[in-house]
Amino acid sequence: QVQLVESGGGLVQAGGSLRLSCAASARTFSTYAVAWFRQTPGKEREFVARIIWSAQNTYYADSVKGRFTISRDNANKNVYLQMNSLKPEDTAVYYCARGNTVIAGSSTSEYPYWGQGTQVTVSS
Numbered sequence: 373q374v375q376l377v378e379s380g381g382g383l384v385q386a387g388g389s390l391r392l393s394c395a396a397s398a399r400t401f402s403t404y405a406v407a408w409f410r411q412t413p414g415k416e417r418e419f420v421a422r423i424i425w426s427a428q429n430t431y432y433a434d435s436v437k438g439r440f441t442i443s444r445d446n447a448n449k450n451v452y453l454q455m456n457s458l459k460p461e462d463t464a465v466y467y468c469a470r471g472n473t474v475i476a477g478s479s480t481s482e483y484p485y486w487g488q489g490t491q492v493t494v495s496s
Contacts, residue, residue, distance in 0.1 A: 374398040374485040376468045381490030384458055388494070392453040394468030394487060402446035405476035407483060408453045410464035410492075417467065419478035421453060431478070436462075458494045465489040 375397040384390055394406065407422040421442040422431045430442050441454040451468060469483035476482040 374470060376470060376485060376487035378466065378468045378487045378490040381466060381492045383493045383495065386458060386460055386494055386496050388458050389454070389456045390458065390492060392455065392466055392468075392490060392492070394451040394453075396449040396451075396470065398449070398470075401449040401470070402444075403474065405471040405473060405482075406444060406451045407469050407471070407476065407478070408442060408451075409467045409469060409480065409483075410462075411467065411489075412464045417480050418464075419480075420466070422476060422478065423451065424475050429475070433478070455492070458492075460494045460496045463492060463494050465491050 377395045380392040403425050405424045408420040409417045410420050411417040419433050420436055423442045423444050439457045444451045467489045468487040470485040471483050
């Protein structure tokens with residue numbers, strides 16, 4: 373059973389920062405790719421960032437590149453999303469997702485395990 377629990381969301385002013393955390397329960401967490409997605413009401417879930425098991429390969433959506441950083445701590449089974457220079461358009465529910473392969477891309481279909489999400493609201 374794989375459980376993912378996100379935390380760290382909240383309300384922040386534009387230009388501010390937040391750090392999201394994703395805690396995993398599975399023993400084999402370190403083997404698989406992990407990603408962050410986000411979703412706003414009425415829209416499809418959108419890819420944000422992905423990190424593979426070794427943490428040496430990361431991939432970002434163009435909309436967050438240079439502002440967000442994804443990282444992982446395999447020993448403690450956590451993945452983080454550091455979000456800087458936040459904009460109102462970053463407002464969304466952010467989800468952590470785990471794949472079943474070492475490397476995965478930006479499609480939601482590649483990630484069978486999901487957390488419950490954490491709300492991020494950026495005020496202008």
